[in-house]
Amino acid sequence: DAGVTQSPTHLIKTRGQHVTLRCSPISGHKSVSWYQQVLGQGPQFIFQYYEKEERGRGNFPDRFSARQFPNYSSELNVNALLLGDSALYLCASSLGLQGALSYGYTFGSGTRLTVV
């Protein structure tokens, strides 16, 4: 079984440009969450999607958006890139949401975004 796959692995963009990052969850997983990890810090939660609906949003500006497709894959979009957006963007998938039956989540290898 394939794990969580993310593309591209590395990306260099110029300030002001737009970027789209992609994530395919583990087969059978219906929830995808996105994180930004700046060097030396913990992953910061950006979005969670479950069954194609946004179920959580972290403290990020409106330049960040995401969506989940019928096959449960997901895209993270960032507009008007700033130098400070340079980071490792991680995607994680899980069977479901936190609740009476909490499920663990598995990370992909991430996309390293550099904004110049």
Added chain:
Amino acid sequence: GENVEQHPSTLSVQEGDSAVIKCTYSDSASNYFPWYKQELGKRPQLIIDIRSNVGEKKDQRIAVTLNKTAKHFSLHITETQPEDSAVYFCAAWLTFGQGTILTVHP
């Protein structure tokens, strides 16, 4: 929203010693608490997790305890080995702590 505090930020131990990392959280509704190990340049890897209906869980040299009343949970690593050296993160569902850099000296 949820807030997770993790301590210490760095921890240095001798091989064979025990290591303890502590986290506190703010949202009493949180009920899933994973711990991740991240080596340089790699993805976070789940090493152990605990759910709110359990007070303690152990897996070989690794154990986690949870005190829901006090809203804190801890990671315990016994008989540490140099290959345990990495950054460790706690989380309350989707909110991560700041990380602990663990160094195990041979």
